[in-house]
Amino acid sequence: MKSCYLELHPVKTKIVNLRGWSATKYPRKYDFLGFTIRALMQTIKGRGMLLPGTFVSIQSRASILGKFRELAIHKWRKPIQEVARRLNPVVRGLLNYYHRLRGESMREVWNQLNHRLLKWVKWEKGLYKMAAVRWLKRQYKSSPGLFANWKLVQP
Incomplete structure (x- = not known):
């Protein structure tokens, strides 16, 4: 980020778990601009996959x-x-x-x-x-x- 001359806000920046594993270490969702982004089970080509989903917060x-x-x-x-x-x-x-x-x-x-x-x-x-x-x-x-x-x- 420093190479792009951008600075991250220390309070607003965090790691979020959207893959579904190790739920206790990182939060599994986050709110952004009125929406909640969290993992969602979706079926793609017959396989269940955890993908990021967007919902109203x-x-x-x-x-x-x-x-x-x-x-x-x-x-x-x-x-x-x-x-x-x-x-x-x-x-x-x-x-x-x-x-x-x-x-x-x-x-x-x-x-x-x-x-x-x-x-x-x-x-x-x-x-x-x-x-x-x-x-x-x-x-x-x-x-x-x-x-x-x-x-x-x-x-």
């Missing part, structure tokens, strides 16, 4: 869910189109950043967003849970692109 998911909680979507007294207009830029940004590599680790986030939309329906329309689910599913069938996350997880 637990801290990132927690902060996203906290942001949804802070928005208090269920208290918005607006039509569903207005709710979608306000939420879609946030959802599209999350999709563009976190869904580039591996999207299944974000399923919990999209399900939680759908749960918060269901809570909005219950408050706004004065419906019980199953009636609110049916109402939200009708909205999905009439306009499936209303919310950006509905492309991945249906209500």
